[in-house]
Amino acid sequence: MKATSITVHGQGVSILMSENEEFISLTDIARHKNSSATGLVISHWLSTKFTVDFMGLWEQMHNQNFNLTEFSYIKNEAGSNGFVLSSKQWIEKTNAIGLISKAGRYGGGTFAHRDIAFEFASWISASFKLYLIKEFQRLKTEENNIQNLDWNVRRTLAKVNYAIHADAIKDNLVPKELDKTMRNRIYATEADLINVALFGLTAKEWRDRNPGKSGNMRDEATIEQLVILSNLESINAMLIHQQLPSSERVTQLNFIAITQMKSLLNGKQVKFL
Structure with a gap:
């Protein structure tokens, strides 16, 4: 799980990212x-009837494995004298996914999905909830800005040397008499030559293995892979000008990709980028 934190009204609040969902520390909120x-x-x-109703509804909306039988027992007891419910009991009895209980002196405690955490913060203090929402939104805005920057860097790197590579293909591999469909087929073949050299499979093979992804293999590539991809396009253009057959070029490009990846993984420049 990826962890981060925000400061809410002078109080540090930890946030965990689990399966693309944010879980906010109820323990940190409770310190207020x-x-x-x-x-x-x-x-x-958790022991109030309103909270049990809210938690049960949330789980039924998001959790197909929620234990409705145990929930009914808890709901009937909620609000009665002597009824006490801990986060650990709630998770174990109902198979809940809205709460996470983490052990440990540092970074441990009870975390809740942001929907639940905001409700808890409202119970603690209306003003604290507003501060929490404001800081959480600020964090998400910063993350989105970073993601947009990362996406732009990836796309820019992917396009570096594209014109050089395309011109080399056009000048050396595409006969003038071929129609547009045939020319595009050759371009795609050359793109896959680099894909195989770097990723070990063609674009179609990647799509077949990743049917749930909307992008392509280059969209999913790491910064290191995109740097090497850019280099391979430039090198392949040079090899095309030398009129080397594709079988020789893919072997050389694969060796270069392996060598450069080892170098990049041991360096700090790309990590800094």
């Missing part, structure tokens, strides 16, 4: 109310 008894604060909130 009672820093020495966060577990009790969370347990008191």
Whole structure:
């Protein structure tokens, strides 16, 4: 799980990323109310009838393995005298996915899906909830900006030397009398030659292995792979000008890809980029 944190009204709040969903620390939020008894604060909130109803509805909307039988027992007891429910009990009895209980002195505690965490924050303090939402939105905006920058870097790297590579194919491999369809087929073949040299499979083979992905293999490539991809396009253009057959070119390009990847993985420049 990827972890980060935000500061809400002077209080640090940890956030975990699990399966592309954010889970916010209820333990950190509870410190705003009672820093020495966060577990009790969370347990008191979970034990209310309103909270049990809310948690049950959330789980039924998002969790197909939610234990409705156990939930019914808990719902009937909620709000009665002496009823106490901890986050660990809720998770174990109902097979809930909206809460995560992590052990450990540092980074441990109870985490909840952001929908649930905002509800808990509202119970703690209306003003604290507003601060939490504001800081969470700021974090997501920053992450989106970074992702957009990363996407632009990836696409720019993927296009570096494309014109050189395309011109070399046009001048040396595409006879003038071929129609546009045939010329495009040759371009695709050359692209796959580089794909095989770098990724070990063609674009079609990648799509067949990844039917759930909307992009292509180059969209999913790492920064290191995109750097090498750019280099291979330039080198392949030179090899085409030398009139080397594709069988020789793919062998050379594969050797170059392996050598450059080893170098990049041991260096700091691409990591910095």
